[in-house]
Amino acid sequence: MASGSPQSFQVISSLRYDPSLPDVVAQHAAQSYPEPRPTPYYLLPYHLDRLINAAQHFNWHHALQFLEQGLESFTSALDSFIPDRTKPWRLRIVIANKPGAGLTVDVNPAAPIEPLQLLLPFATDATQQSTPWRIYVDSQPTVPSAFTTHKTTAREYYTAARHRAGIMSPQEQAEVLVVNPAGKVMEGSITTPYFRRRGGSDNQDNPDNRLGWITPPLSCGGNAGTTRRYALAQGFCAEQVIPASELVDGEECWISNGVRGFIRGVVVLRQQE
Structure with missing residues (x-):
């Protein structure tokens, strides 16, 4: 893992630029998607907040001078990196801490997805989504740190976990x-996971029974992802500690991130040799 000095890593956030997003939001989530709604940048303000929180944690004053200029300035900076506004792109925003720091963006074609994936599963027919992803459990523990709480370029632990799972x-x-x-699920290597509620009845403040899903609390060591914030804010899930030992082979789950949205998954505890 990186040493923790400002010279050894950068703060990052990955998001999707998708010209179809404004229409999808207007048609299916006009009252349940965060402002500003008519933007092709997925969960844009959440990404800015995430970068600011990381810069504050690491005491990156130069980075904060740029980030705290606000959403309009942030959007203008991102716009300058988009090569073709008619196509979807995967943006990897990179923030360094140095005088005059702005941002750099690695831009690559985004994997094609059904645009409704960018919305919460209960707002769409997402349960009919195609082949679910395989969700494995790491065979070795990861120690929580500032580099699991905040998303940075120091991601060696996540790469190692993926390789151990054969990904x-x-x-x-x-x-x-x-x-x-402690054997508690922290997060996915590139996603936030959601599982069926364990034990007890649903929350009394959940009369329509949407809160049937849970995600690990940040106290378990995972990252405050943008889609996680969206899912919690709109009542798709609640926080609950999830012991890895309680996961069941073949159980349904969901995963999400800021590039692919929400993806149906299935837990696989017995990997093929």
């Missing part, structure tokens, strides 16, 4: 759950 390509429809030394 060698970002194109594979597979994910691995990172587990802390």
